[in-house]
Amino acid sequence: MAKPKVAFFDFAGCEGDQLQVANLEEELLTLLGQVEVVAFREVMKEQSDNYDIAFIEGSCTRLQDEERLKQIRKKAKLVVAIGSCATIGGINSLRNDKDLDDVRKTVYGEDARLFDSYAARPIDAVIPVDAYVHGCPITKDEFLSVVKSLLLGKKPDIPTYPVCVECKKNENVCAFERGQYCVGPVTRAGCNSCCVNEGTICWGCRGLVDNPNENSEKEVLIKYGLTVDDAINKFKLYFGWQERKR
Amino acid sequence: MRVISKEDFAEFVNALIKDKSLDVVGVKAKGGKFAFGPLESASELRLDYDVTLLPPKKYFFPQRETLVTYDVATGFAAPKTEGVKPLVIIGVHPYDIVALLHMDEIFKETKSDPYYFEKRNASIIIGINIQNMSKYCFAPQMGCAVIDYGYDLMLTDLGNRYAINIGHAKGEELLNKYAKNVTAALARDIQLVGQKKREILSMSKQKFDFSPELIPELLSKTYEESGFWEKHSEKCLACGSCVLVCPTCYCFDVKDSTDLSLERGERIRTWDGCLLEDFAKIASGENFRPTRPTRYRHRYFKKGKYLYDRFGFISCVGCGRCSSNCLPDIANPVKLFNDMYHETQSLGVIIAPAPEPAVEIQTEGNIDYVPKLATIVKKVPMTANETLFEIKLDDGSELGHKPGQFVEVSVFGIGEAPISVSSSPTKKGTFELCVRKLGNVTTKLHTLKEGDKVGIRGPFGNGFDYEFLKGKDLLFVAGGLGIAPLRSLFNYVLDNREKYGRVILLYGCKEPRELLFSEEMLALAKRDDVEFKPTVNWCPENEVWTGNIGVITTLIPQVSFDPESTYAVICGPPIMYKFVIHDLKGRNLPDDHIILSLERRMKCGVGKCGHCQINQIYVCKDGPVFNYSKIKGVPEAL
Ligand SMILES: Cc1cc2nc3c(=O)[nH]c(=O)nc-3n(C[C@H](O)[C@H](O)[C@H](O)COP(=O)(O)OP(=O)(O)OC[C@H]3O[C@@H](n4cnc5c(N)ncnc54)[C@H](O)[C@@H]3O)c2cc1C
Ligand code: SF4
Ligand code: SF4
Ligand code: SF4
Ligand code: SF4
Ligand code: SF4
Ligand code: FES
Numbered sequence: 001m002a003k004p005k006v007a008f009f010d011f012a013g014c015e016g017d018q019l020q021v022a023n024l025e026e027e028l029l030t031l032l033g034q035v036e037v038v039a040f041r042e043v044m045k046e047q048s049d050n051y052d053i054a055f056i057e058g059s060c061t062r063l064q065d066e067e068r069l070k071q072i073r074k075k076a077k078l079v080v081a082i083g084s085c086a087t088i089g090g091i092n093s094l095r096n097d098k099d100l101d102d103v104r105k106t107v108y109g110e111d112a113r114l115f116d117s118y119a120a121r122p123i124d125a126v127i128p129v130d131a132y133v134h135g136c137p138i139t140k141d142e143f144l145s146v147v148k149s150l151l152l153g154k155k156p157d158i159p160t161y162p163v164c165v166e167c168k169k170n171e172n173v174c175a176f177e178r179g180q181y182c183v184g185p186v187t188r189a190g191c192n193s194c195c196v197n198e199g200t201i202c203w204g205c206r207g208l209v210d211n212p213n214e215n216s217e218k219e220v221l222i223k224y225g226l227t228v229d230d231a232i233n234k235f236k237l238y239f240g241w242q243e244r245k246r
Numbered sequence: 247m248r249v250i251s252k253e254d255f256a257e258f259v260n261a262l263i264k265d266k267s268l269d270v271v272g273v274k275a276k277g278g279k280f281a282f283g284p285l286e287s288a289s290e291l292r293l294d295y296d297v298t299l300l301p302p303k304k305y306f307f308p309q310r311e312t313l314v315t316y317d318v319a320t321g322f323a324a325p326k327t328e329g330v331k332p333l334v335i336i337g338v339h340p341y342d343i344v345a346l347l348h349m350d351e352i353f354k355e356t357k358s359d360p361y362y363f364e365k366r367n368a369s370i371i372i373g374i375n376i377q378n379m380s381k382y383c384f385a386p387q388m389g390c391a392v393i394d395y396g397y398d399l400m401l402t403d404l405g406n407r408y409a410i411n412i413g414h415a416k417g418e419e420l421l422n423k424y425a426k427n428v429t430a431a432l433a434r435d436i437q438l439v440g441q442k443k444r445e446i447l448s449m450s451k452q453k454f455d456f457s458p459e460l461i462p463e464l465l466s467k468t469y470e471e472s473g474f475w476e477k478h479s480e481k482c483l484a485c486g487s488c489v490l491v492c493p494t495c496y497c498f499d500v501k502d503s504t505d506l507s508l509e510r511g512e513r514i515r516t517w518d519g520c521l522l523e524d525f526a527k528i529a530s531g532e533n534f535r536p537t538r539p540t541r542y543r544h545r546y547f548k549k550g551k552y553l554y555d556r557f558g559f560i561s562c563v564g565c566g567r568c569s570s571n572c573l574p575d576i577a578n579p580v581k582l583f584n585d586m587y588h589e590t591q592s593l594g595v596i597i598a599p600a601p602e603p604a605v606e607i608q609t610e611g612n613i614d615y616v617p618k619l620a621t622i623v624k625k626v627p628m629t630a631n632e633t634l635f636e637i638k639l640d641d642g643s644e645l646g647h648k649p650g651q652f653v654e655v656s657v658f659g660i661g662e663a664p665i666s667v668s669s670s671p672t673k674k675g676t677f678e679l680c681v682r683k684l685g686n687v688t689t690k691l692h693t694l695k696e697g698d699k700v701g702i703r704g705p706f707g708n709g710f711d712y713e714f715l716k717g718k719d720l721l722f723v724a725g726g727l728g729i730a731p732l733r734s735l736f737n738y739v740l741d742n743r744e745k746y747g748r749v750i751l752l753y754g755c756k757e758p759r760e761l762l763f764s765e766e767m768l769a770l771a772k773r774d775d776v777e778f779k780p781t782v783n784w785c786p787e788n789e790v791w792t793g794n795i796g797v798i799t800t801l802i803p804q805v806s807f808d809p810e811s812t813y814a815v816i817c818g819p820p821i822m823y824k825f826v827i828h829d830l831k832g833r834n835l836p837d838d839h840i841i842l843s844l845e846r847r848m849k850c851g852v853g854k855c856g857h858c859q860i861n862q863i864y865v866c867k868d869g870p871v872f873n874y875s876k877i878k879g880v881p882e883a884l
Contacts, residue, residue, distance in 0.1 A: 016583035027506060080566075113352045135470070154686045154690065158522055161484070161522045161523065162484070162486075164487050165487075168487050169516070169517055173277040174571070178277065178280070216481040216482070216483055216574050
């Protein structure tokens with residue numbers, strides 16, 4: 001792909017991911033030798049209608065969003081979802097379980113009626129997505145690796161195995177052995193188990209692997225001492241949309 | 247046997263650390279557990295540990311390791327290393343030493359892995375007899391808890407001093423050079439060490455209900471018990487923990503990683519594991535071990551049967567790491583084998599010890615992971631998705647392949663894929679690859695132009711025994727892309743036509759426009775020394791087809807052959823074999839007259855990475871060509 005034009009779009013999310021991209025500094029410069037950024041709200045205001053790769057951040061939370069997404073899909077050769085909200089529905093889908101009217105009131109106050117909000121969903125629930133940069137927030141390294149793959153004409157290498165694989169290679173003491181509770185066994189790897197490396201747990205921000213053994217993971221959580229409700233909540237934090245779909 | 251006081255031992259370790267020409271690692275505490283790590287002082291050592299998180303194999307076969315570097319401008323090269331410093335590893339338990347000896351055998355079989363042995367040969371192993379045993383450890387039952395081989399030095403804690411057994415001259419030299427006040431052991435020390443060793447043998451909390459020697463035979467009686475494997479693997483998370491922490495697991499994946507220039511990068515190998523979902527999945531989407539039970543079963547068979555048959559040892563040293571790392575607690579070999587034993591007993595199956603396997607390990611030379619640079623001299627599109635590439639090695643050498651062998655083709659920045667050589671060895675100067683666009687490498691390859699560079703490793707695999715086939719009648723049966731490897735033999739036979747008997751080619755594909763080598767096929771139809779029958783599964787209305795319509799097996803009744811003198815050579819999609827073989831047997835063709843070429847996921851091409859395994863067989867090394875009579879009993883084969 002010769003110097004493709006690239007556009008960034010944001011939907012419901014915290015824009016933490018675009019910040020990550022803006023923070024790429026040096027790499028972004030090298031990368032900008034390869035790509036041309038045409039619409040990037042964090043860095044520039046202008047929006048152009050002409051782009052090859054569209055990076056989309058945030059989840060789709062309103063019917064109006066769907067129209068905008070379809071427009072983007074029409075114009076872009078490749079659509080890349082970046083960050084949990086866009087790839088798996090992310091934290092946004094936590095609210096899917098609550099009464100949507102309540103959610104609207106907490107978010108928009110008295111104007112709630114004016115906003116037509118529905119269950120938060122990942123981008124691929126609305127339009128086909130060509131590549132994913134998982135994570136909440138995404139990491140520079142993975143963003144770069146996905147962009148490199150796209151520029152080389154290669155399918156980005158996103159693991160199909162769970163975080164435990166990376167965690168074992170990093171020789172961490174398992175969270176369960178430290179009296180904590182981890183959803184790494186059902187979460188898609190690719191982050192190099194970064195949270196566990198820092199002594200915490202995996203919260204599941206990269207979403208479920210393709211064929212998770214959810215029952216077994218819940219059983220493990222309960223065996224190690226979580227209540228059934230807490231085990232279910234562990235799954236809700238990030239897996240809300242994926243679980244609903246399954 | 248020698249003796250050294252603990253103070254002097256600490257001095258010895260500190261002296262080793264001080265010598266910057268050595269790397270010194272040892273067992274240290276890590277978050278309530280233990281791990282091998284670099285030592286800054288002897289005081290960090292925790293020789294009273296029970297088990298380390300990862301085994302010391304990580305020093306010889308690291309989690310991530312560069313095999314090859316590449317640069318579009320200059321090609322492929324071995325990674326530059328500053329030379330390997332001698333590595334002293336302090337505090338290795340006997341079971342981990344045995345595991346290293348297993349790894350040595352595996353990494354040296356057929357061809358040696360230079361990256362492994364470069365580091366391994368520079369290592370000095372200081373073992374320690376077990377003081378605390380992890381509750382999952384069953385090394386005593388596996389005969390791996392106390393040993394008198396495999397180490398350079400072996401320590402035994404005797405309270406205020408260590409007894410030292412010298413296993414190798416390297417160990418003795420180390421003592422002479424760095425240790426002070428080493429004395430000869432007294433009779434009571436020798437006695438004490440003997441006593442400690444006996445105590446270790448009864449420390450395990452795990453109990454086998456039968457003799458572990460029966461494991462290989464027990465396994466072979468349980469392979470088909472799918473209910474057994476389903477029940478035991480129901481909770482499997484496919485997390486790979488059990489294999490990633492295992493001191494005798496050696497499977498790896500290979501990936502290319504490009505830098506921001508998009509022109510330079512590294513080819514990296516990383517630990518992989520057969521429990522992971524995509525381990526045996528190929529680009530077409532087919533997964534040869536698609537379910538948890540099949541993958542779960544493979545691990546136990548690999549440890550207890552396949553490697554036993556190949557090397558003569560059960561590839562489990564009883565460290566217990568798999569058991570303690572499996573969250574649903576289903577990876578404990580003692581538990582599984584006990585269940586298996588009781589199940590066979592309840593079925594009245596008699597388990598006798600397996601006969602000693604006939605171990606024939608040959609090793610010759612080193613593996614070369616660095617591809618040779620080569621040029622695409624001609625590119626001929628054949629169908630919408632298949633192209634014939636004619637390739638020339640840049641160093642001017644001949645590929646030197648046998649019909650049926652394959653090469654690993656590298657595309658810069660993308661990776662490597664195994665592709666059969668499609669041309670006959672009689673063709674000199676260049677060779678041909680017929681490639682279908684499927685995944686990363688094959689798709690990118692299709693975008694390359696004449697004059698562009700690729701990398702080539704190989705030829706690999708056994709190939710067809712074309713000498714043996716001389717004088718025989720040959721019945722080629724090719725389905726779709728299966729023609730690619732067969733063509734190398736077929737063209738060889740045509741070039742030596744008088745040396746072979748009758749030649750029949752049955753070739754089928756889905757529809758006329760998928761027909762490969764169509765011009766050559768047309769020419770064949772005109773020859774009278776070849777019987778050629780093509781077929782298509784269907785013919786869409788807008789295409790023309792005058793030949794047979796129907797799957798490949800519909801051609802078999804249309805040819806006559808003498809089962810005595812005829813050998814069938816078959817290659818096609820996985821689904822095809824069963825049907826073709828069935829029909830050929832129906833025509834009285836003996837099993838050993840059926841020759842197949844098989845496909846499996848591949849990474850290394852040299853019998854190391856584990857991906858291509860069909861039960862105990864490595865397709866890349868033992869195949870891809872197999873005599874049906876030899877593999878018909880191999881359950882994963884067809
Ligand atoms: C002995 C042998 C001979 C073959 N001969 C030919 C041939 O002549 N022509 C042809 O078009 N194809 C052939 N194949 C199949 C070819 O290897 C795969 O289509 C190819 O590896 C796909 O790689 P990819 O990078 O395009 O796909 P991806 O899906 O991106 O695969 C990634 C990697 O997985 C491995 N892999 C995936 N699929 C296969 C597979 N089917 N077999 C082995 N490894 C795989 C490879 O290492 C590959 O690089 C052969 C396979 C084998 C085992
Ligand atoms: S800490 Fe989490 S990711 Fe790591 S091994 Fe344990 S369960 Fe798996
Ligand atoms: S460890 Fe888990 S929560 Fe942390 S980045 Fe990885 S997937 Fe996300
Ligand atoms: S057996 Fe246990 S450790 Fe192994 S993959 Fe399954 S769940 Fe993970
Ligand atoms: S199979 Fe388990 S007990 Fe045996 S060597 Fe491997 S990790 Fe240790
Ligand atoms: S195939 Fe064998 S060596 Fe490879 S991961 Fe599985 S058990 Fe380990
Ligand atoms: S063992 Fe690696 S491809 Fe066969």
